[in-house]
Amino acid sequence: MKWIWRILGLLFFIVAVVFFIEEKWINDAERMSGFKQSEWGPYHFFVDEDIKNAPRISADYYFRFRRLDGPSPEISGIVYLDATETAALESYLTTLGYHYVTTDEYGDRWEKEDWPIPEFYLWQDKERRMIFLTKYTL
Secondary structure, X not given: OHHHHHHHHHHHHHHHHHXXXXXXXHHHHHHOOOXXXXXXXXXXXHOOHHHHOOOOOOOEEEEEEEEOOOOOOXXXXXXXXXXXXXXXXXXXXXXXXXXXXXXXXXXXXXXXXXXXXXXXXXXXXXXXOEEEEEEEEO
């Protein structure tokens, strides 16, 4: 009977440690202005798969992650530095089944037919030669 309590205690300890590590990584990822693919924890746990698989249109890029208010919506994105051409990203979004909807203050919005969420935003800062690809999910 003692072994059951020891196993339960060990399982509780492991769950608590995993929760603490994940929460710390989330907070760290949100506080960072960005992180590189080489930063294993934030990249593997918090960058959306569609963002991970996005074409690398520049040799200099970094990732971003944010949680928003509400039932756990998240923003995952990639920022390309010294980049000016969005055609490869537009083609990538099309292959994922997204289509251009409109342009607003966040950039060009891309949605799937009859599915507004998740959605992508593609925004370009021509002056600073930066391109942002961001995915909003619930």
